[in-house]
Amino acid sequence: MSVVSSTANLRTNRPSRLQSWWSGVSIVFESRIATVGLAMVAFWFIVGIVSLFWTPYPPNANEFTQNLSPNSINILGTDHLGRDILSRLMTGTQVILLKTRLPGDAGIDIPGGVALWGVFFSLLVGAVLGLNAGYRGGWWDQSIMQVLDAMIAFPSIVLYLVIIAALGQGDLVVIVAIAVTGAPGVARLVRSLTLDIKTRDYIRAAETRGESVNFILFKEILPNARGPILVDAMLRVGYAIFAIGTLGFLGIGLPPPDPDWGNMVNEARRTIFVNQWAVVWPAVAIATLVIGLNLFADGLREELTRFQK
Amino acid sequence: MARFLLRSIISTFVTVLLVSIALFFLLEVGSGDITVKILGVFSTEEQRASYRAQLGLDAPPWQRYADWLIGNDWRAASYTGFPLVTEDNLQTGEAEWWADVNGELARWTMEDGELFMLTRQPDGSSNQEPAAADVWQIGENGEELFWGVDTKGNAVKWVRGAGEPVWVLTKAGLRQEGDGPRQYIPLRKGLVRLDPGKSLQTSRPVAVTLFPRVRNTLILAGVAFLVVMPLALLLGIIAGINEGKWIDRVISITSLGATATPEFVTGVFLILVFGIWLKWLPAVSVFLSSDAIFQDPKLIALPVLTLTAVELGYVARMTRASMVEVMDSAYIRTAIIKGMPYSRVVLRHAVRNALMAPITIIMLHVNWLIGGVVVVEVLFGFPGLGKYIYDAAIFGDFNAVEAAAMLTVTIAIATRLVGDLAYTFLNPRIRYA
Numbered sequence: 001m002s003v004v005s006s007t008a009n010l011r012t013n014r015p016s017r018l019q020s021w022w023s024g025v026s027i028v029f030e031s032r033i034a035t036v037g038l039a040m041v042a043f044w045f046i047v048g049i050v051s052l053f054w055t056p057y058p059p060n061a062n063e064f065t066q067n068l069s070p071n072s073i074n075i076l077g078t079d080h081l082g083r084d085i086l087s088r089l090m091t092g093t094q095v096i097l098l099k100t101r102l103p104g105d106a107g108i109d110i111p112g113g114v115a116l117w118g119v120f121f122s123l124l125v126g127a128v129l130g131l132n133a134g135y136r137g138g139w140w141d142q143s144i145m146q147v148l149d150a151m152i153a154f155p156s157i158v159l160y161l162v163i164i165a166a167l168g169q170g171d172l173v174v175i176v177a178i179a180v181t182g183a184p185g186v187a188r189l190v191r192s193l194t195l196d197i198k199t200r201d202y203i204r205a206a207e208t209r210g211e212s213v214n215f216i217l218f219k220e221i222l223p224n225a226r227g228p229i230l231v232d233a234m235l236r237v238g239y240a241i242f243a244i245g246t247l248g249f250l251g252i253g254l255p256p257p258d259p260d261w262g263n264m265v266n267e268a269r270r271t272i273f274v275n276q277w278a279v280v281w282p283a284v285a286i287a288t289l290v291i292g293l294n295l296f297a298d299g300l301r302e303e304l305t306r307f308q309k
Numbered sequence: 310m311a312r313f314l315l316r317s318i319i320s321t322f323v324t325v326l327l328v329s330i331a332l333f334f335l336l337e338v339g340s341g342d343i344t345v346k347i348l349g350v351f352s353t354e355e356q357r358a359s360y361r362a363q364l365g366l367d368a369p370p371w372q373r374y375a376d377w378l379i380g381n382d383w384r385a386a387s388y389t390g391f392p393l394v395t396e397d398n399l400q401t402g403e404a405e406w407w408a409d410v411n412g413e414l415a416r417w418t419m420e421d422g423e424l425f426m427l428t429r430q431p432d433g434s435s436n437q438e439p440a441a442a443d444v445w446q447i448g449e450n451g452e453e454l455f456w457g458v459d460t461k462g463n464a465v466k467w468v469r470g471a472g473e474p475v476w477v478l479t480k481a482g483l484r485q486e487g488d489g490p491r492q493y494i495p496l497r498k499g500l501v502r503l504d505p506g507k508s509l510q511t512s513r514p515v516a517v518t519l520f521p522r523v524r525n526t527l528i529l530a531g532v533a534f535l536v537v538m539p540l541a542l543l544l545g546i547i548a549g550i551n552e553g554k555w556i557d558r559v560i561s562i563t564s565l566g567a568t569a570t571p572e573f574v575t576g577v578f579l580i581l582v583f584g585i586w587l588k589w590l591p592a593v594s595v596f597l598s599s600d601a602i603f604q605d606p607k608l609i610a611l612p613v614l615t616l617t618a619v620e621l622g623y624v625a626r627m628t629r630a631s632m633v634e635v636m637d638s639a640y641i642r643t644a645i646i647k648g649m650p651y652s653r654v655v656l657r658h659a660v661r662n663a664l665m666a667p668i669t670i671i672m673l674h675v676n677w678l679i680g681g682v683v684v685v686e687v688l689f690g691f692p693g694l695g696k697y698i699y700d701a702a703i704f705g706d707f708n709a710v711e712a713a714a715m716l717t718v719t720i721a722i723a724t725r726l727v728g729d730l731a732y733t734f735l736n737p738r739i740r741y742a
Contacts, residue, residue, distance in 0.1 A: 146324065146327065150327035153324055153718045153721050153722050154328070154676070154717075154721075155676040155677070155718075156676065157683045158679065158713075158717050161683075161714075162335060162710060162714055164702065165705055165710055166340045168341075238569075242569075245571050245573075246571055246572075250699065262571075262573075272577065272585070279574070279578075283570065286571055287574070294565065
C-alpha cells in the first residue's frame, strides 16, 4: 500500500507536460548562437506564412517595368520580366519550407516544404537502416553498410542528376533525391549511436524482459539517440535548401509556376549587366536561411554536448 | 594490415559493382523512351521502334547490363563465326569494328537484296564486292540467314530475301531503307575494357569525348586544390590558436558565410566584379581549341577563384575545430608550462596533430569537390567532366551519364581508400590486425 502511495506522490511532483517540453526547448536560448540561428530560420518561416495570405503584388504577374532597381514601389526592384522581386522572394519560401505540390492537374498541395519532407524521409530510411545495422550486427550490418557505401560513393550532385535524368522533374522527385542522398549519412550516424546505446544496461533489461527487436529499436534505442539525430537533421535541412537552390540554378529543380530562389538567381544572371539586384536578393535569402540553420545546429550541439565533456 | 587491405579492396569492388547495377537500372530501365529525344516528338511509333532496335534496346535489361559491363563482341563473335576486331579509322582516329575473315578485315552491306562484302585495304579505304553465296546459313525455320558486321559498328542478322525496312538517322533527318537486318547487336567492349559505348546525343564513342573533358577538370580541380589547401590550413590554424579573439571571429564568420553561400552565387558575384566591372579576367571559359587552357591560363582564373571561395571556408572551419581541440589538450598545456616558446609549441607539437583530421577528411570529401565542380563548370561554360554529366543528364544520354558517373564514383572510392590507408599510416594509434 505504501509503495503505491509513494509512486503516486512522485507522479504529482513530476513537472507537467508543458513544463518538461519547455525545459527541453529552453536549452536553445541558453546558447546565443542557437538563438540567433533560430531567429533567422523563424524569420523565413514567418515570411513564408505571411506570403500564403499576402504579398505586395502577385508573384507571377509581370505588371511593372523590367529590371528596376529597388525603389519605393518595388522595394527590392523587379526582375527581367517585370515581376516584383519582394513578392517572388516571399513566395519562394513556400516550396522550400511550407508546401509540396503533388503531381497531377488537380493542383493539390500538402503541408511541409520539399526540404522538410526530403530530410524527413532521409531520417526515416536512415534511422531504420542504421538501427538494424547497429543492433543486429553480423550479416545485417555487413550488407546494410555495403549498400550504404555504394550510395555514399556517388557525389551527391551526380546522384541528383542521375535521379532527375531517370525520373524527370517535379517536387516529389526532388524529395526522393534529397532523401536518397541524405539517408546514408543519417544511417551511419544512427548506427554509431546504436552501437553505443546497445551496450547499456536498460537494453540488457529489455532483452531479458523478452521485448521484440522492434520494440528495442524504436522504443528503447531511438528515443535515447534523439539529440544528435535532431542536430544532424537541422544541418541536413540546410544542405537540402542548398541542394534545392543548386538544382534550381541548374534549371532542373522545382518546376514553375511557383518561384524558386535558385531559379531566380539563374534567370537574373542573364541580365546581370543591367540589374545586379535581382541576383543579390535570392542569393542573400538562400545564404541567410542556410547560415541560420547552421548556427542553430552548431549552438544546439554545443549545448547538448556541454555536460558530456 | 594485409587482411585489412584485402578486405577493403574486396569491399570496394562490391561497392563499385552495386553502384554500376544501381546506375544502369535506374537510368536505362527507369527512364523513358530515349528515341523520342533523339528522333524528335514528331517521329512515328514505327520509326522509334526501328531505331530502338538499332540501338539494341530491344534486348532484355540483364543482357544489356552484361553487354554494358563486360562487352558483347565475344557474344557476337559466336554468332558470326569470325573474330571481331577494332581498327582505327584513319580519318577520324576512332575505332571501327571489323570481322577478321581469314586474315582480311571485312564488313558487309546489303543493297537491293544483294549482300556485299567490304574488305579493308591497307590505306583505310574498303573494296566492295558481292559476297560469296556460301555465307548464308540455314536457320531453324529454313530461312537463309547471315550474321555479319555492318558499317555502323553493329553485329547484325540479315535474312536473305526478307530485308526489314529500317529508319536510318542521317544528318538530314530520318530516311527509310529496305533490306535492313532483322536483329542488331551494337558492338562494344564494355566498361571494364574502357569502352562505355556511344553517346546517344552525338553518336561518337563516349570514351573519346570524355577524355579531354576529364583532363580539363583535373587541371581545374588540381589548381583549385593547390590554392585552397595551404591557404585554408593556414587560416584554420591562425583562427584555432586565437580562439575567441577578434581574428578568430573574423575568420570563422567569413568562412561560415563563404560555405553557406552557394557556389553559383559566389561565381556570379566574381563574374560581376572581375569580369564586368574591373574587366580583369574573362567572364566565361570559351575554349577555342582543345588546348586553350594551356595557351590562356586566365580562362580558369575565375572558376578556380569560385571553387576556392567555396572550399576555403569548409576546410578552414574543420582545421580550426581540430586546432582548438588540440590546443585544449593536456600535452600542449604541459609544453607551455614547461616554458617552451609558444611558436615552438604551436608549430612542432600542435600543428602536426591538428592537421591529421582535416587532411584525411579532405581525402574523404572529394565527392564534395566534384559537386562544386559541376556547378562551376556549368556556370562558366567550362568544358569539363561536370558539364559533360550535366549536358548528358539533361538530354537523357544514358551511355554518357553512366560512363561519367562511374568515373566520378571510381575517383571518389579510390581517394577514400587512399584516405583510409593514409590515416592508418599517419595515426600510430590505429592499427588493423
